[in-house]
Amino acid sequence: MSLIKHAKTYLLNQSNYKHLNAFNSLVEPSVLLARSGISESDRAEEIGSNDVYDKPIAIKDNICTKDLKTTASSGILKDFVSPYDATVVKLLQDDGAVVVGKTNMDEFGMGSHSTHSHFGPVKLQRYEGEEVSAGGSSGGSALAVATSQCWAALGTDTGGSVRLPAAYTGIVGFKPSYGLLSRWGVIAYANSLDTVGILGKNVKDVEAIFDKLNVYDPQDPTSLPRSTRARLLDPHPKRPDSLRIGIPLDYNIDTLHPTVRKSWIRRLRELWNRGHTLHPVRLPTTQQALSAYYVLAPAEASSNLAKYDGVRFGSRAEGIDGAPGRVLFAKTRGQGFGPEVQRRILLGAFSLSAQAIDNYFIQAQKIRRLVQHDFNGVFARPNPLFDHDGTTSSKKRKGVDILVCPTAPSLPPSLSEVETQDPIHSYMNDVFTVPASLAGLPAISVPSGESHDLPSGTSCNSVGIQIIGQYGDDKLVLDAAKNL
Template structure:
């Protein structure tokens, strides 16, 4: 039951093989048994999930229903869910029960899906290891002797899906937060084009970069998820009015003649040899299917991480100014006066990395420095986008690694923020340019999963999913489960 695809689960429900209540109960039981090891969930919605499953069973019995009706899944704890704690991994929101649903949450509800709970994450989505969660880190289910990070910031979502504590989960990606944990945990994760998925009700980190997307065990499942998540939303003024294709229908589109770009800036002396081998094997497979590979250049690649670490903190410092202890969220004890309340509520409510980024952002936006930092970074951002536009004149898709290496150990990166930031070197460019990018399992290094990344042109999600799907039809990296003590699989 835990290895079935979304489509197979939907068929099982319709054929009466199992009910949504049985399916949901089975997942809740696994969560009860293994979440203690893995810390994938911050909140488990036992009662609501079973009630939703009961309603789904009635709906299925009554006649034709959406493919998602009765299918359990998990939400990253950044999506507002009415009546269900939405902490964003922070002490600041550890008491926040939203009075409304995010559009993405509404979409899944309308489709009849069953939300199992809210997944762990780095505080306010700032981090690449899940170590910045107020609720403690989620643990990579592939860990054996030592505990490994699942990646971040959507670490809990990745752990939940990889450890079979949910068939699929939502994530968000500002600089790699879907793709990097997907790579570390052996999943397929997609960051859609900026504006493809509504940000309404998704706690804001860096508004011009944030984008929600699917995390699943296969490209086929990711396609089914994106179908629910994507679409124009009048409540998000940056969402884009563009028709949503039927992603599942495009999964088998022919790869013959597909032009794949290989950036010299990714395939250079810095690339781990084992990672290079993994990618070369994938390239061979695509060439055998009639794809044509070509060397390309993205000359401003090195500037992506520095530009990101100006833009993201600047936007974060503005977005997080709303947390003042007045209307919702954490308030310090015994405030002496208004300023004392603001200062102590924020200082006690935010963790170290969040405070660091707020301050870097405030500095970059402060009088006298705006041009040197924020404006400069926004200009470099356009140079990075222009690199991609030039590349897409001669190729359809760009292939490279998702991460420099497989999952690292808990605490291994120490507390040097710049070292941690460099982990995002391959993923950040797609956020700056607003392009869709997918990570799919492409092999293992020392027994740990690693991902290949496919970056597409604007609104080309269907093509990315099709390429990954056909890769998965001929390989079994994506079906490997973490058979460790942590998961009992």
């Protein structure tokens, strides 16, 4: 699907689905129409085998673009225009991709339903007369892809913010291994967890974008250097016909929705029938992963967001800001940040305080290391970041190639239900996505491939199946997703 043939279709969809609030800003229609008017002969040499050339791509609104505002869906950044493009945006544009707009999201990426936005919630219309959560925080990107308002989209995934929206909207969402895709130009939420992710309607499209963006960026201190990337190359590129697939028993929780459990079992049965072998595995520490995540991520956020005070960065509140005895920018931050961001800043500030840091932040870091140890213990391939000297990798290991589990424990809730949920209940949506984020592993959510009856009498494909691989096994995860 190229921009040449479908520019008017994309523009029509953007107009028809405006009420879904997937975009915060869009390029001028004249820009798309002008580009689509270029003759085939003028661009034939440029296209070649380029998979992303001329493709309309949406960008999450916390990824910097110099031609469109970058607000992170926050009131404190509502007027911010970046002087440069993020590396991932520049790479796509250099290959001829067309940025069509910036997508709505949870403010600064903090949320699971894309409802905590200065511009209003993203609305997925699924039930008759009822609006449903599109997932978060990359809900705008996911919904833009699902409704064909763009060909593919970039999001960010800190604890599941690409995979959860992909599951809720019935598309593909991929979180690569931490450090493979540049974060330069991405507004930070939690530096040690933030990962640029990709959303598309199929795995092939997602992989095409991943191949373009999987390069070293010297501007990003978290980007894996070339020497480390060389260790990630698979010395045995020929994949076995039969994969050893791990079933994490710790993900079979009591609150797992029956429809989700049924889809999970059905997909495992299909893989078994295709000749793959199934192996139950235990990941005991992942049961504490969610608690650890909601200590570590807010702690990093409270530090990262300290600069948005209206003095160094961000919009400043009108009038006198700073009554006698109060912080100079108290009014600015109080008005600029939404309630969820304020909540997480307070959580993070508390866990980093002198009296709490040992009991919360330090303990959470220990849990994070144990989660990583659990994953390393079940995968057949050693973690290349720890076993590059050959001492462990030379030994024969019995383990699995990938893990297959649900992306979310439930079907997408209605927005009215989300509004009445307490924060703890909302955080539970990330229970299956957070462990891979803590360990920095590649993970992808693919649609279950079947329709499910919903209470209203309609049906939808809103169950996501998640595939998790060892660090650096991104290609294996993508290959397995194609088969699934």
